[in-house]
Amino acid sequence: xxxxxxxxxxxxxxxxSGIQHEIDEAARQVGGEIFYPDVALKDIHRDFAKFGLDVKxxxxxxxxxxxxxxxxxxxxxxxxxxATCFRCAEAAIVRNELRRYINEHSRLxxxxxxxxxxxxxxxxxxRMEALTTIAxxxxxxxxxxxxxxxxxxDSGSATTKAIVMRDDQIIGTGWQPTTEVLKSAHEVIAHxxxxxxxxxxxxxxxxxxxxxxxxxxxxxxxxxIQEELTVNSKGAVYLANRQHGPATVIDIGGMDNKAIxxxxxxxxxxxxxxxxxxxxxRFLEMTAKRLGVEITELGPLSxxxxxxxxxxxxxxxxxxxxxxxxxxxxxSTREDVAAAACHSVAEQVYEQQLQEVDIKEPVIMxxxxxxIEGLVFAMGELLQTKIVVPPYSQYIxxxxxxxxxSGFIKDD
Amino acid sequence: xxxxxxxxxxxxxLSDMVARFGHTPLSSxxxxxxxxxxxxxxxxxxxxTPEEAKKGLKWAAVEVPxxxxxxxxxxxxxxxxxxxxxxxxxxxxxxxxxxxxxxNELIKFLVHQKTIPRLELNYPKNEEEGVKFVAAIKRFLxxxxxxx
Numbered sequence: 001x002x003x004x005x006x007x008x009x010x011x012x013x014x015x016x017s018g019i020q021h022e023i024d025e026a027a028r029q030v031g032g033e034i035f036y037p038d039v040a041l042k043d044i045h046r047d048f049a050k051f052g053l054d055v056k057x058x059x060x061x062x063x064x065x066x067x068x069x070x071x072x073x074x075x076x077x078x079x080x081x082x083a084t085c086f087r088c089a090e091a092a093i094v095r096n097e098l099r100r101y102i103n104e105h106s107r108l109x110x111x112x113x114x115x116x117x118x119x120x121x122x123x124x125x126x127r128m129e130a131l132t133t134i135a136x137x138x139x140x141x142x143x144x145x146x147x148x149x150x151x152x153x154d155s156g157s158a159t160t161k162a163i164v165m166r167d168d169q170i171i172g173t174g175w176q177p178t179t180e181v182l183k184s185a186h187e188v189i190a191h192x193x194x195x196x197x198x199x200x201x202x203x204x205x206x207x208x209x210x211x212x213x214x215x216x217x218x219x220x221x222x223x224x225i226q227e228e229l230t231v232n233s234k235g236a237v238y239l240a241n242r243q244h245g246p247a248t249v250i251d252i253g254g255m256d257n258k259a260i261x262x263x264x265x266x267x268x269x270x271x272x273x274x275x276x277x278x279x280x281x282r283f284l285e286m287t288a289k290r291l292g293v294e295i296t297e298l299g300p301l302s303x304x305x306x307x308x309x310x311x312x313x314x315x316x317x318x319x320x321x322x323x324x325x326x327x328x329x330x331x332s333t334r335e336d337v338a339a340a341a342c343h344s345v346a347e348q349v350y351e352q353q354l355q356e357v358d359i360k361e362p363v364i365m366x367x368x369x370x371x372i373e374g375l376v377f378a379m380g381e382l383l384q385t386k387i388v389v390p391p392y393s394q395y396i397x398x399x400x401x402x403x404x405x406s407g408f409i410k411d412d
Numbered sequence: 413x414x415x416x417x418x419x420x421x422x423x424x425x426l427s428d429m430v431a432r433f434g435h436t437p438l439s440s441x442x443x444x445x446x447x448x449x450x451x452x453x454x455x456x457x458x459x460x461t462p463e464e465a466k467k468g469l470k471w472a473a474v475e476v477p478x479x480x481x482x483x484x485x486x487x488x489x490x491x492x493x494x495x496x497x498x499x500x501x502x503x504x505x506x507x508x509x510x511x512x513x514x515x516n517e518l519i520k521f522l523v524h525q526k527t528i529p530r531l532e533l534n535y536p537k538n539e540e541e542g543v544k545f546v547a548a549i550k551r552f553l554x555x556x557x558x559x560x
Contacts, residue, residue, distance in 0.1 A: 012511065013479025015451050018462040038449050041505050059452045059511030085477030088514065117465035117478040 158254025302374025
């Protein structure tokens with residue numbers, strides 16, 4: 001039996017919020033085991049003073065001492081989970097500084113999480129799965145080339161994608177909106193196989209990712225079923241040809257966003273979350289619909305406009321759309337409105353999510369929204385960098401799955 | 413005899429002193445151990461569920477962190493029920509400790525709002541202060557017994 005991945009929990013508040021059992025359960029489901037690094041009271045006094053962040057909450061002092069015990073090797077762990085109460089400013093500072101400290105001084109993968117009494121258990125599970133994957137599958141994640149004939153399927157919340165690869169080349173693609181999860185998966189697989197000119201029987205290994213990964217993976221007998229944080233990171237640096245050194249991967253999805261700080265293709269720090277629909281691809285879909293254009297036309301349209309000319313009163317998907325409608329009624333051009341919508345999404349992700357990871361160049365944008373030029377432009381403006389959008393960026397999860405799946409080919 | 417809320421609510425020493433003088437200590441009576449192997453310094457002795465954080469809405473608004481509200485669901489009723497209070501500021505962790513500074517601020521504020529006998533002391537830093545500290549608590553509890 002495989003040893004559980006030992007995940008050190010550094011936290012303030014989850015027990016009194018009543019969610020500790022959900023954290024334990026999420027870890028257990030992905031083969032992990034939560035533990036609390038054992039420190040003595042005297043360690044807390046010493047380490048808190050040494051770290052130099054003068055917080056008032058004793059549990060945050062304990063958290064700092066535990067982080068130092070991990071970094072200094074006094075306590076052994078495979079991964080670190082940092083969790084503090086949502087809306088606690090003191091805890092947010094500690095969470096960010098400890099994440100950075102552990103990342104800079106150890107090889108431990110870290111995920112941070114802020115919670116209310118209602119966890120979004122799906123995203124909690126994905127984070128835990130990513131943590132255990134990084135801890136357990138470093139060798140697999142180190143894979144830099146795709147060998148043999150493999151299939152990757154990304155069953156996302158908005159779209160389902162499939163990729164067929166042969167010896168480091170993409171030879172077949174399939175893409176469609178997700179309706180019925182299995183039906184959509186079968187259809188994109190059929191399309192990708194037909195385009196590649198191969199049959200399912202010839203495929204040597206299969207990988208799945210995305211929200212429907214377990215269901216689809218079971219259905220198509222996948223060799224690898226893996227969450228999208230590690231898979232997308234791998235796919236992004238592979239396609240962007242930036243497999244060595246640091247990189248930052250941003251994936252603004254239909255239902256949630258991911259920001260991942262990567263080193264040599266392996267995620268170090270990441271955040272994931274639906275901040276709100278106004279910061280997702282869904283808002284851009286609604287904007288395109290209101291402007292009477294296809295989503296594929298929104299990017300070029302927004303590049304002709306200037307978002308600063310449209311006043312956005314809210315980030316909310318409902319009231320934000322209302323602002324756009326008001327702007328159109330007041331005579332704003334469709335181009336300016338499209339640009340304002342892109343800027344609104346980019347700004348929200350920048351303000352509320354990218355603060356949680358250390359942005360290191362190159363910044364790689366992936367996922368379907370990376371094809372909307374206005375969004376990429378707005379993000380580049382905010383980050384003051386040229387964003388890299390690799391080829392096949394909308395297929396990122398499927399490419400990552402096909403790449404990693406080749407590690408499961410029997411002769412490999 | 414009075415119901416005495418103690419702060420830190422986890423202080424076994426304070427709790428014991430209140431009981432020795434015939435009063436009822438309102439506390440959470442969790443020992444702070446030398447080695448911390450639980451999630452927090454004063455991990456809850458009870459089975460806390462997300463419902464507790466909602467019950468805490470009586471003392472703290474929804475915008476207040478869930479951990480504060482969960483704690484208030486335990487300490488809020490104690491503060492409402494107390495007839496006297498002893499507050500020790502800047503206590504050593506080993507004396508008794510409550511993990512969240514924001515909850516601690518709210519607890520002390522709510523105790524201050526009540527017109528009840530209250531003793532507020534700083535944690536002693538040497539033996540001389542320690543003797544005065546114990547004497548002050550003894551005097552407070554004795555006088556409280558005489559008035560009740």
